[in-house]
Amino acid sequence: MQNRKYSYLIYFIAAVIAVTLAIQIYWNFKNYQASRQQLINEIQTSLDFAIDNYYIDLAEKNTIGLSYEGNILENKGLDTITKRIDISSQGFKGLDSLKPQDIHDIKIFKGVQALNMDTLASELSVSLDERRDVVKSFLNPRNTDSLKGKFALANRIIISISTDSIEIPEMNNYIQEQLNQKNLNVDYGYRFLNKKGLKQYFNLSQIDTTNLKAEAKSGYLPNKSTFTLFYDNIDQEVWKRNLLGILLSALLMTAVIACLLFLLKIINRQKQLAEVKNDLISNITHEFKTPIATISVALEGIKNFNRENDPVKTGNYVNTSTAQLDKLTMMVEKLLETATLDGDDLALNKEEINLNEILENLVQKHQTLAPEKSIRFTALRENNWILGDPFHLENAFNNLLDNAVKYGGETILVELENLSSQIEIRFTDSGTSLSKAEAKQIFEKFYRVPKGNTHDVKGFGIGLYYTQKIIEKHGGSIDVSVTSQTTFKIDLPNA
Numbered sequence: 001m002q003n004r005k006y007s008y009l010i011y012f013i014a015a016v017i018a019v020t021l022a023i024q025i026y027w028n029f030k031n032y033q034a035s036r037q038q039l040i041n042e043i044q045t046s047l048d049f050a051i052d053n054y055y056i057d058l059a060e061k062n063t064i065g066l067s068y069e070g071n072i073l074e075n076k077g078l079d080t081i082t083k084r085i086d087i088s089s090q091g092f093k094g095l096d097s098l099k100p101q102d103i104h105d106i107k108i109f110k111g112v113q114a115l116n117m118d119t120l121a122s123e124l125s126v127s128l129d130e131r132r133d134v135v136k137s138f139l140n141p142r143n144t145d146s147l148k149g150k151f152a153l154a155n156r157i158i159i160s161i162s163t164d165s166i167e168i169p170e171m172n173n174y175i176q177e178q179l180n181q182k183n184l185n186v187d188y189g190y191r192f193l194n195k196k197g198l199k200q201y202f203n204l205s206q207i208d209t210t211n212l213k214a215e216a217k218s219g220y221l222p223n224k225s226t227f228t229l230f231y232d233n234i235d236q237e238v239w240k241r242n243l244l245g246i247l248l249s250a251l252l253m254t255a256v257i258a259c260l261l262f263l264l265k266i267i268n269r270q271k272q273l274a275e276v277k278n279d280l281i282s283n284i285t286h287e288f289k290t291p292i293a294t295i296s297v298a299l300e301g302i303k304n305f306n307r308e309n310d311p312v313k314t315g316n317y318v319n320t321s322t323a324q325l326d327k328l329t330m331m332v333e334k335l336l337e338t339a340t341l342d343g344d345d346l347a348l349n350k351e352e353i354n355l356n357e358i359l360e361n362l363v364q365k366h367q368t369l370a371p372e373k374s375i376r377f378t379a380l381r382e383n384n385w386i387l388g389d390p391f392h393l394e395n396a397f398n399n400l401l402d403n404a405v406k407y408g409g410e411t412i413l414v415e416l417e418n419l420s421s422q423i424e425i426r427f428t429d430s431g432t433s434l435s436k437a438e439a440k441q442i443f444e445k446f447y448r449v450p451k452g453n454t455h456d457v458k459g460f461g462i463g464l465y466y467t468q469k470i471i472e473k474h475g476g477s478i479d480v481s482v483t484s485q486t487t488f489k490i491d492l493p494n495a
Helices: 002-062 077-084 111-115 132-139 144-150 168-181 234-241 243-304 311-340 355-369 390-407 463-473
Strands: 063-067 086-088 091-093 107-110 121-127 156-162 187-193 199-202 213-215 226-232 351-354 374-379 385-388 411-418 422-429 477-482 486-493
Touching: 002 168, 002 213, 002 226, 002 234, 002 243, 168 187, 168 199, 234 243, 243 311, 351 355, 351 390, 355 374, 355 390, 355 411, 355 422, 385 390, 385 486, 390 411, 390 422, 390 463, 463 477
Parallel strands: 121 156, 374 411
Antiparallel strands: 063 107, 063 156, 086 091, 187 199, 187 226, 213 226, 351 385, 411 422, 422 486, 477 486
């Protein structure tokens, strides 16, 4: 039941993470689409403004309007104006030198003002290729035959220099100015097509015309002409605009996922601790049960099977009980001592000790207790001295050898090597029962390698934890590697 609830919790957390990721990805995708469309609209607006500004400035130079009262044929000031008009590629020149008394109540308008003059106006369009005297011939009062039909009834005259092409450098300046105002950094090219079929291009060889394009919608564009802007490189610009939102979204996703994973880790840790606790209680029960049962049997033997009070038999019962009580005492002390390892309560009585001597004695003891094993000790130097607590270090080394005998293979090798700044001790056995996943947890308190509901190997799972803490309190380190064999390596500082 507990495992099923734990599985449901994992599925729930995974679903929350998946939904969070999906929402954030969808939100970023919609933001990207909105920003992309906004960028396209800004480019369209920039193009229209650029076309407007280009033709408005062109009108300022190339269009004038004349407003007068009465009949054009009777107005003497027109002759003065036409003599001063100078048509060039830069527009109309010479008008600024006119004096008010010379133009006889004629008002002159330039640019947009001329284009916005009231109705009842006649328009004369002159291309740049036509000579100045063409305009003068139309406005000269002596040319009455040409004027009667076209200008006789008009009190407004608009003269504009028509152009069938665009000035590409000038147009580039207007477009770039509008793009800069909106902080748009895009590669672009364009095509201009007038009503006569004349085409002008800019930078189209570097722009893929299958990409985005914008058709100019400006009202100032010449009649029956088109201006198409092609552009690309907007994805980078869109990502730049959405960078802050993406970073915040990623930060939010990371925070949510990290919190959920941390919660899952805590729950998993609590589950493992619960399993370790149950395993520890089971192990303690079995460890304590044997000596208690032995003492009970010994006492029962003294009471029921030693009626003649045989001193030898009584001594055997007492010795057996004493040995089992000592074993119980040792196990209790070991459990109590474990509680002091995490703090500063454990005091080390350090002195100069010879590691060779300690390790040789331990190897001989375990070889005697396990004659079926092959246990060897090798060292390049006869003596290796360090400053340490002999009691605790011997217990730490004894735990490693004890584990090698219990869990390892038939061959156990203890190697000692004196390096320049530290002493390295390796406990290697030919056993392969320890997996790499188990090796990561083997130094945890109360952890025992799972073997099902069996108790063929005794212990509380505190031996390696104790060993690691003792080595660390001596300024050293310990780790384990699992390959074709299992090796525990200890590094201790030189004396």
